Amino acid sequence: MSLLDVSGLGIGFGGLRAVDNVGFSAEPGEIVSIIGPNGAGKTTLFNMISGVYLPDSGHVRLDGRDVTGAAPHRLARMGLTRTFQNLQIFQDMTVLENVIVGFHQSESGALLSDLLALPAARKRSEIARMQARELLRRVRLDKAAEELAGNLSYGALKRLEIVRALAMQPRVLLLDEPAAGCNAVETEEIDHLIVELAQSGIAILLVEHDMKMVMRISNHVVVLDHGEKIAEGSPESVSKNPDVIAAYLGAGDEESVDADS
Numbered sequence: 176m177s178l179l180d181v182s183g184l185g186i187g188f189g190g191l192r193a194v195d196n197v198g199f200s201a202e203p204g205e206i207v208s209i210i211g212p213n214g215a216g217k218t219t220l221f222n223m224i225s226g227v228y229l230p231d232s233g234h235v236r237l238d239g240r241d242v243t244g245a246a247p248h249r250l251a252r253m254g255l256t257r258t259f260q261n262l263q264i265f266q267d268m269t270v271l272e273n274v275i276v277g278f279h280q281s282e283s284g285a286l287l288s289d290l291l292a293l294p295a296a297r298k299r300s301e302i303a304r305m306q307a308r309e310l311l312r313r314v315r316l317d318k319a320a321e322e323l324a325g326n327l328s329y330g331a332l333k334r335l336e337i338v339r340a341l342a343m344q345p346r347v348l349l350l351d352e353p354a355a356g357c358n359a360v361e362t363e364e365i366d367h368l369i370v371e372l373a374q375s376g377i378a379i380l381l382v383e384h385d386m387k388m389v390m391r392i393s394n395h396v397v398v399l400d401h402g403e404k405i406a407e408g409s410p411e412s413v414s415k416n417p418d419v420i421a422a423y424l425g426a427g428d429e430e431s432v433d434a435d436s
């Protein structure tokens with residue numbers, strides 16, 4: 176039994192089969208990347224796994240438990256969390272406050288006692304601050320804890336987005352283009368962070384257009400084209416797969432599956 180098991184997943188929009196019969200699995204500590212040309216169905220697949228879209232076929236299982244169609248906040252409580260392509264950061268809050276908001280998303284029924292500032296709520300909020308600082312240390316953002324998030328560099332914001340997801344203590348973390356818009360140095364920092372998170376036992380699911388990053392850090396790569404899985408395997412094997420090369424050439428993407436290009 177895998178930590179995450181996706182089988183036969185599919186969804187249609189009108190006449191279009193955006194994702195059809197896609198399956199793969201992920202184990203603790205593994206980095207699994209979903210790649211494919213523009214419009215291949217990567218984001219739609221992520222949206223189904225993370226409960227944003229309800230699939231019309233197939234299953235998502237977490238530790239063997241069928242969680243297909245569960246709402247994102249329920250999935251997060253069960254250990255599956257995601258980040259979004261567009262930053263979901265509160266620019267007018269401090270870096271620390273942004274992480275603390277992440278903790279509150281993982282709690283249920285805490286709001287009333289927090290509003291009334293009951294002793295239990297004060298205690299919980301102290302613990303949340305400590306844990307938030309510890310997470311920020313982990314991604315080397317602790318020195319910026321009291322700064323407004325809006326003042327951070329783009330690369331730091333992308334790392335903050337990941338920390339916020341970590342506040343939910345995920346066992347499976349879905350990262351949607353974590354390096355999009357980052358320069359080479361920022362990409363390398365995110366690259367290291369993802370590897371560290373995987374080493375700590377989290378299963379990482381990655382959608383990323385930076386093919387060099389995908390090839391460098393993935394243990395397993397799943398390739399989609401027109402909503403279907405056309406290949407999967409090690410980064411090396413998929414980058415040499417003729418169907419994969421043809422899909423990228425056919426799509427006329429400026430990116431290439433060949434990480435050396």
Ligand SMILES: Nc1ncnc2c1ncn2[C@@H]1O[C@H](COP(=O)(O)OP(=O)(O)OP(=O)(O)O)[C@@H](O)[C@H]1O
Nearest residue numbers: 188191192193211212213214215216217218219220
């Ligand atoms: N909500 C929706 N309604 C209708 N069609 C959609 C919807 N979401 C996605 N699609 C279509 O489904 C297909 C897959 O889109 P998706 O965004 O999942 O691809 P992608 O691989 O993530 O692309 P990109 O690399 O450009 O982000 C596309 O043809 C897209 O237009």
